[in-house]
Structures are given as structure tokens and as C-alpha cells.
Amino acid sequence: MKLNDDKFEVLRYGTNNELKESTTYTTPKGLPIEAKTEVKDLGVVMSDDNKFNKQIDQVITKAKNMASWILRTFRTRARVPMLTLYKSLVLPILEYCSVLWCPLSVGNKQKIEAVQWSFLRKITGTRNMNYWQTLHELKIYSLERRRERYRIIYMWKILEGLVPNINNNGVQSYENPRQGRKCITPTLNKTKDQSFTSHAPRLYNALPRSVRNAAAISVDSFKRVLDRWLTLVPDEPQIPNYTQCRRAPSNSILDMSKLEPNSESLISIEPGTPANVNEQARGSYHNMAS
Numbered sequence: 046m047k048l049n050d051d052k053f054e055v056l057r058y059g060t061n062n063e064l065k066e067s068t069t070y071t072t073p074k075g076l077p078i079e080a081k082t083e084v085k086d087l088g089v090v091m092s093d094d095n096k097f098n099k100q101i102d103q104v105i106t107k108a109k110n111m112a113s114w115i116l117r118t119f120r121t122r123a124r125v126p127m128l129t130l131y132k133s134l135v136l137p138i139l140e141y142c143s144v145l146w147c148p149l150s151v152g153n154k155q156k157i158e159a160v161q162w163s164f165l166r167k168i169t170g171t172r173n174m175n176y177w178q179t180l181h182e183l184k185i186y187s188l189e190r191r192r193e194r195y196r197i198i199y200m201w202k203i204l205e206g207l208v209p210n211i212n213n214n215g216v217q218s219y220e221n222p223r224q225g226r227k228c229i230t231p232t233l234n235k236t237k238d239q240s241f242t243s244h245a246p247r248l249y250n251a252l253p254r255s256v257r258n259a260a261a262i263s264v265d266s267f268k269r270v271l272d273r274w275l276t277l278v279p280d281e282p283q284i285p286n287y288t289q290c291r292r293a294p295s296n297s298i299l300d301m302s303k304l305e306p307n308s309e310s311l312i313s314i315e316p317g318t319p320a321n322v323n324e325q326a327r328g329s330y331h332n333m334a335s
Contacts, residue, residue: 053078101153107138108160143195181280228246
């Protein structure tokens, strides 16, 4: 097979600058391969700092453009057509390969979540609701909850032998007589804590024993088991002006799963004051899964 020398690119990871400067790579024709800080592979921007900021910015821009096109093209703001268009055209952009680039920083999570909130608030009947109320009313997950759900499902597939393991042996599990099946969590590294091999095992271990022990069933069956439990976990995504009203450090399953189910309070926003999220609402709600 003949290879195109112009297609070769080098992306270097790690902090050993001396090694980076003293090594070079060449093409089959002997031409030097240029080292780059970012490389796009199968639609995902990979950076040499182990972060996905450029990928996230690219995803947000594309999703905003698609959402704007929908709002310009279709006059209706009814729930069913709007949600159908959103799930068919915008969500695939926001979630493409998100198992790989799932962000953990508050800033990136808020930027992505704002895209969904901007679109959902255009739907008829959500004008006087805040974001958390809108998610409950429309029966959909926050984007953070969806990304973590995907990672849990993929982790389960690895444990069931349905997909190849990361790096052949990157994810390992063990059986605990009292706690059931659990994953071995690697020592956290600040530069790699958002990686699948670091984040996904912790998410999986946060599941109740009945969900973790679900084995020898179909993927759809596991999704139903997982979703039944997720309906009990509050979904309060981080967006500007909402953080101070939170009951947990983050909306991650790692934190929200520790709260008592079915006891979450909604934040009330009075009509005409959409920025006022400091007044606590009366009553409680039960979050619904999509």
C-alpha cells in the first residue's frame, strides 16, 4: 500500500521535553514528520496537553450553528417537533465520541450545557421555568448526565467482553463478596483525571450493587436497569447562577448518587425574573429519565 507522506503527523504526550527535542520521526521516503500540538482524528481534535478544549469549542460552535438553523427554518415551537429536531440534529453533534472527550472542568461543562438550555427554553411552555425544571418537564437528561451514562454503559460492555478493553488490559474488575462487582480505580493524575480509564471506573463503582452486578443480559436490558436507577438521582447541571443553589459539589453521578432519592427541591424562578435563582421553590420533584 502506498502511503501519502503529507498525511503523517506527530503528536507528543508527556512532560519529558528533552526526549521530545532529541527524537525525530520520518516518513517512508525519509522526510521529517512535523510535530504538532493538535491533530484531528476521526472528527476528534486531540491535543498534546491531554485536554480537549479545542474539541469542546469546536463541538459547541457546530451545535450552535445547527440550533440556529433549526430556529430560523422552522416556525413551530411546539414540544414534539422541537424535541425531535433537537435530538436528531443537535444532540448527535454534542455527543459524538463524548465517551473519549467527556469534560470534567466546571467551565467546559457549563459551556456545553448552555447550548442545550438555550434551545430548550425556546420550546412552548418552558418560558417561566428554570433549566432544572425544564429538564424535568421535558423528561430529558442534562448533557453531563448523558455523557456519564454513556461511559457507564461502555464500561459495562468492557466488563461483559462485548467490546475490546482499553489498551488491552486498561480496565480491570474484581468480585467483592459483600459489595459485588467493582472496578479497580487507578491513582488519579490531574492531567488524566478526565480520561476514560480514570473516570469511568469511578462512575461504575458509584452505581448500586444491583446495577453493577447486572450481567449476562442484553445491552438494552442493562440500559433499562441503569435508567430506572438514574430516575432516582437528582439531575441539577451546573450553569451560571445555579451553582450557589446546589446541594452537592457537582452534578456528577459521583456526588448526586449520595443524596437521598426523591427529596430534591427545585429552584423557583418567578415570571419576568429569569436570572433570579436564589428563591427556593416549595415542594419537591422526581426527575424523569428520557
